Amino acid sequence: MSSINLDMSAPEGVVALLKYLLSSGKVTAVLVPRRNPDTGAYDIGLIADEAGLDSAAPVDPVMLANTGQILSSLTPAKRSLAVVLKPCELRAFVERVKREQGALENVLTISYTCGGVFPLEKVIGESFADVIPNYFKRVGSGEVVDGTRDTCRACEHFVPMNADVTISIAADAGSSSGCRIYLNTDQARELVGGLEGKQSDDEFDPAVTLKLAAGRKAEKEKLFKSLAPTGDGLDGVIEVFGKCVGCHGCGRVCPICYCLLCDFESRSFDYDLPYFEKELAGKGALRLPPDTIFFHLGRMIHMSFSCVGCGLCSDVCPVGIPVASMFKKVGEHTAALFDYVAGRDVEEKLPVMVFKEEEFSELG
Amino acid sequence: MSHHESVVVVGAGLAGMKASLMLAHAGKKVHLVETLPIIGGATIKNEESFPNLECSTCLVAPIQQEVLQSPDIETMTLSAVEKIEGDKGNFTVTVRKAARYVKIADCIGCGMCYEPCPVSVANEWEENLGERKAIYVPCAGSLPNVPAVDKEHCLKLSGKQECNACVEACMFGAVDLDDKDETVNIEAGAVIVATGSGMFDASSLPNLGYGKFPGVYTPFEFERLFASNGPTLGEITIRDTGKVPAKIAIIHCVGRKEQGYCSGVCCMYSFKFAHFLKKKLPEASVYNLHSDICVPDKSYQKFFDGVKGTHTEMLYNSSMEDLKVSSNGAGLKVVYLDEAGAEREIDVDMVILSVAMVPDEGALGLAEALGIERDARGFFKVLDEGIVSVESSREGIFIAGTAEGPKDSQSSVIQAEAAVGQVLAFLESCRPEAAEALAEDLKA
């Protein structure tokens, strides 16, 4: 047996699955997005009480924070947890595990084919509830949904990689009335196997997603082209990042930026006056606080190959810099150097941890 | 251990404890001899100390604890120096240790033994304002927290009755009614006498009514009355009547003329009492009947200014001989002569007599035992009074604290510290090497 079909919409099915896990005592708690029915506000709940799942909104097109990052603060887990993550969140978690910032033991990962999420500023409005039904309809039909984030529309990794449980939503027209739950691992079969529903040996068929993948790819190319429309090189970079206010919110919400104290905020980036005087003498003018662009380029060097394109950095940018798109673009190039896909496989070592003796001969 | 590595400190009050701790820090073995079953001295009878109104226990308890826990200090309670032999640097001090009837090493201070004791007597440490059993600690929080048996009142020890209640109550077998007094000889290089002082006996001045009227109190009586760990748990009520006083007179300079000196601290504690009274009884009227105000420390005036007028009315009393405390039926009447010599009277409920500090009652005996001199007033005499204020008339014996004369806590501590300095220098000079070095120096 490798799948269970429930006779309800996919979002409802996930809640039923979670309820089963909690009520049967298979897990101690579940980590899942919730929506406050009174205010419409979202959060991500670590829920230990079955009643708490009534407000769960496991697959709503919202990303408040990267669940992978939150999950890593809950692991290593001494007692078992189930977690609902978007594919990018799961990949982020895997990247974090590789950096010893979390552990997979005792965690049941539940993910789904993702239709993308809306930017935060749209989510906080009261009218957001109205958007959701239409969203699921269009997602089910394999459309690239308007109004979702740039990076989501351009995301080709919407099929979960290595989730214990996969729920079929995007590009699955049946998801509005049926919930297909694929059990990919022994752990999944052990914990979820008892769930009442139509069992089968079907496995998730990536073929159904090809159309959506193609649509996303086209969006991606469009997006990459649109970045820095008037300039290239330094001018282009300044054009995009020039209005950065240096809040470093992008770094803080980034699931990959796991440093406790970002080097760019550390003492090594305090300059004394002779430095500024020298700079001033050379340029006649300099920006304060310094290192505005440097921060972004530096961050790209440090982590772009692990970027999972979750898009939070753009979401939190107070001046609307397309940080995520830029990182996605750069990340594709840096990861490609090593045939690396962030979060694909926990066993796959970070490219900077390993090397091949014969490579990059062109460099030196 | 050679003589000069060991020091006997007599008296475990603030000065004696400070001196002991310092000597222990300096690597000396200290024998701290105290007549009471507990250490701490007069300071721990006070709830708060002037001028900063700090909690005395908070100040002193860490010191007490450190003394008791120091491996270099042997604390000998219920003990007294009997005699001293030998001379400079080579004393043999004979100490008589009265039986405690409770083994300090076995007792954990749980207090299970007091309950069943059938005897109840006035607690002298509480200035007889409360009661205690025949097996007792003077007050809650006493250190060492180990009871002693008062053999005078214990039914068994006084031979009145066969009673084993406390022995049976103790789970640790710590009560030992067969305990015996013992005499020990201590080899010591030097002795510090820090036995403190006594209080002028107010009943010797019948016009003040002490002992006659329950509303007349001595300073320590009042301190215990005020103390939150005292017999009334800090409630100020007049003995016998239980009445909360509404008007209180504090009379300064009691015994000054008789003793022939100003004690230098009574004004301050009188003002402190005024502060105490106002704090607990905000509606009460407090009068200070004073003559010369003596507030000799840099910080004292401020304290005085802080209570003057607000906490107490200051009334000038020009003649102690003419002051008279009598009953007015419901309470007390104080008649006195004001600054112009006119007779005035006030009605009060309570009178506190600020009495002079006098030599400790054991001072004479101790002076004889140690072979040291006392001054005309009965305090221990120091060589060249004033210039070198800690050396007694006998080489190797030093005086600290109020045993030398009336003074405040600060001065007592200063004297104790000075005494330690002198003791260390003295012991250094007693070392055979030092003698040799000196001889060599002389040769050269």
Next chain:
Amino acid sequence: MTEKQQEREFTPKIVGFLCNWCTYAAADLAGSTKLEISPALTVIRVMCSSRVDHNLLLTTFFEGADGILVAGCHPGDCHYGKGNYYARRRYAVLKKVMEGLGLEPERLQLSWVSASEGNRYADVVNAFSEKIKALGPNPINGRSDF
């Protein structure tokens, strides 16, 4: 269980940060005098009341303590000279913040208890524990949304 019963059965959880030199000693004194003291309080010994910072108190509060007691030497009596004066100011800030947010500032209390005040210690703890009992549980304890 009715609401009333629930109320009656509520045993508050109070965390008390006691300074080593005064209040902890007072607690010892209260203990050795066998005064009855509410089991609601859990004592945490710190060297000085000034060690207790805003974050420690906030964490304690948001972790669900029904009451928090900070107790140290009386002003002027600090073993370290002036620590409690600073503690007092920090306490005032936090108290004001809680007040401004309507977060039941009465759940936070500063008390001065000296080493000789065993009775006062018992009174302070018991009174505070009664007060908290009357206030009921820290509302955060019923909420899964924090």
Next chain:
Amino acid sequence: MQGASLKAVDGIKGVIRDFLRKALESEAADAVLVPVRTPAKDSYAWILTNDPALLDEAGPLAPTMPVQGAKALKSLTRKGQGTARVIAVMRPCEVRAAVELSKLNQVHLDNIILLSYDCIGAVPLQDYVGEPAGSEERFDSMLEARKTEESAVKPVCGICVDFSLVDSDIHLGLIGLAGESALLIPNSEKGGALLEAMGIACEEDISGWMQAVSGLKAEREDKRSKALAETGASLQGFDGLHAAFADCVGCHNCQSACPICYCRQCYFDSEVARRDPAALLDTAIARGGIAFPGDRVMFHTGRMAHMSLSCVSCGQCSDACPVSIPVADIFSYMADLTQATFEYAAGRDDGEPLPLRQYREDEVEKVHEIVKGAEEEEVAHE
């Protein structure tokens, strides 16, 4: 106090540009720190320059405040004071933040000349970057009228009472002055010396301006107390607090945009503040659940406890919030509350010590009240 009346050919901005240029040319100052529009014309950045020619591009009265000026000054002088005399053109709230940071040793003001002006408010950052050209236009018309349009500026600007003369070195009076004139007022010895070195005589009577300022101030004070009371009322209790921060995503942008939050790493981002996985799960079990991003409310209340005493109500926190939480209104409310407790006003005076760095044995009244309250209750119980 007297000032110098300046007539401008090129608007108020021109007055300042002109002044700065002169200051550099006369070598009365070595460099200036002013906002300059970014090349993409979508924001402003702080530029330190010694080149008078560059000042043509400067926007000394920038419509928006992407980076708090005190932060720019901090990056320049955190490690100490150089020899170059720098004129920094900053809003009053930026000056006040700089004063606070100076007390915290994060800014060294010895060689900095703070030039401030009557502030008509700042356009919210997100509004500005959303529509830079329109915002410029709107701001310019406000500037011309020398009047704040509340709908166009940040909410805290509309209720700001410290919009004029603060602890700067030189002040430029604008409010209530006719036409294109501005009043240059020396406000410290340093400021006076600079004007003298530049040969600017200050002999003009400024009472008219002062009257206009105090009139507006009174108006604002009234508005402010009402607005803050409203904010306070909305916050009450766990419900209020939760509602206020329900959308918080835990990005801590408010903290990093805050000029006062000077910690290298916020305590709440640090290892020490992290709870271990087992403890989190325990809490979840005890309460039925917990919400993530974690400790959001704790973060905000903690920050209130830590920095509200120095908060200058500049509104940067709201500007930086990606989910439009009115952080600044809330902190402004809290700041007024805590600062009043210590009779303190953030940034009022460089010489005034920080409340938590000192104490009084007999505390100031409000602190006394807070502490006294607790003590009396106990005694009453006894």
Next chain:
Amino acid sequence: MDKEFTPRIAAILCQWCSYTGADLAGTSRLQYPTSIIAMKVMCSSRVDPVLLLKAYLSGSDGVLLGGCHPGDCHYEVGNYHTRRRFAILKAVFDTLGLESARLKLSWISASEGPKFAQVANDYTEEIKKMGENPSKKKMFL
């Protein structure tokens, strides 16, 4: 552009190979341009690419990182890691259209004094052709 343009090239050299190579160039009296400003590190792997980026953004016209030949690292494998990191740096530059030619990695062993001089000469020429680092004039960086 100024004809007299003499570039400034920050050369960060591993102390076991490249720096010794540079020394050798010196002791062999081999001429190489003054544009090279040599800095010594223990191993090329000590160099976080962010440091190279900083050099670039601070206006260094060229940035040269020198280490032992692959396989020769004094610390066994340091330079393999260096190489990967450098590749990432280059890729970032390339993607953003920045002049990645201003960054150069070179393996120079202790005995390759002539190679060092050669690299220095060639690289200087190359940078000369590219002209000044544009970041020198960008105040908004």
Next chain:
Amino acid sequence: MKAKIGIYVCECGPNIGETIDIPRVLETIPALEGYEDVELVPKSFGLLCSPAGKEYLAKEITDNGFTHLVVAACSPRDHNSTFIGVCKEAGLNPYLYKIINIREHCGWIIHDKEAATDKAIQYIRSGISRVLYQSELFERQLEITPDVLVIGGGIAGMEAALSLASHDRKVYLAEKTGELGGKAARFASLLPRQGRGADVIREKIKAVEENEHIRVHLNTELESSIGFLGNFEVVLAGNGDDEKTDLKVGAIIIATGYRMSDPGSFTGYEYADTDEVYSSLEIERMNGGEGIALRSGAKPASVALIHCVGRQEKGYCSRICCNYMMKIAGYFKKQSGATKVTEFFFDMCLPHKADQEFFDHSVGLGIDFKRVKEIGLSGTSVEFAETGGGKQKMDFDMVVLASAMEPSEDTEALAGLLEIDLDERGFFKEAHQTTDPVATSIDGIFVVGASQGPRGVSDSMLLAQATAGRIRCQLKPGGKIVPEVKVSEIMEAYCTGCRTCLEVCGYGAIYFDDQKGISIVNEAVCRGCGNCFGSCPSGALRTKHFTNKQLYREVTEALK
């Protein structure tokens, strides 16, 4: 290594044995949730603090190879040191142990046994949890130098130097002026109770000059000082030349004395320079020279001595004025028995046991003492009102004023240099007024004589001796000091250099490193109160053995 925690419950006889259900405690502990990866070994014993108990516990630690130890017994104030001793003996770092007070905090105060047992279990669990977060700390021994610097060559400074100088301890005596002895060197006599004549001062000067272990630096002032008890590095600078002396000393004694306040600055005493009004020191000078005379050279026939000048303004009694005014009255009487001497006083302050005698003696000399409630001066005419009387006026040939003593002029600068506090009156502040009167807030810096408050010669000397006592105890030649272990430390990465901690530290234990731009705790000076921690918003501080992690464990357990 897997943690193995020994948990020992002391029965304390019935005190814990009967108030707490120990078997239930022992049963519960191994079943505690969340400690699956820790080995818990709970046991109980009759009386752990007894010799048998200590021996048992030490053996248990060694035999079981515990990594941590929890003792559930009584107050740490009673027996913490006992069990620390046991840990040390058994080779377990004592900072990996914790005592849990289940007697005072459970057994004795919770009268319901079940509830008390629950509470005890909670405390023990908290202890187990906490010890796992504790880390080893090690005592350090620091080398010291026993040498001492004395600043001020007056009587107090000289006495301190003489009391300390020996073959193994050098004393450096820095005196600002060109001669030793201070003000007292000019006194014609001391008070009778001081036992000896004024020549004692001269003798002291000679003794200092002749002492080979004392090095006197005249015309010299302190320029800088850094360090702590046992290890100060000081620089002395000549005030006439540029000579600098670098010294290493273990302690610094401040003996800079006092200054007489200017009586003319007080209300009611605004006299002209030409008036026959003098200060007590001027009289001492005259008496020691040609004799006390008016400006005309004539001897005064009548003299008024006025006490308490400036007392009101200064806010303190200067302690010695009543006595020395009587001494001065004696000078006049000795010069001519016919001189009419009147002393105007408010309250006679005679705090020493021998003072009354002196007063009585003075009365016997025929000195007229007038107790006044108000007084004013106009030229040499004194307007006053006696207590209980009306206003009067008396004319005198000469008036002598007992002006309040105040801190000497360089007090504030010196305090700034040494970073020690002054009290509200401007004198140096004691570490503790009552229990530590000669020390300052900085360990190793002492204050003696009148620089600490108004003092006479003998009291100053006594303070000097007290300081000598302190230093002898703390700095033994060849000895070492063991600083507090549970100190604060600053984590460099998080420190912003705002220096808040510096300001709140009462011990000068934190200094600022300009190079690094961070605050640094001097562990040899820190006493471990944690005030710096409470003041740091960045969490850059860590209070060893009271870290946040450790306290958070306690909090979490308290709320379980």
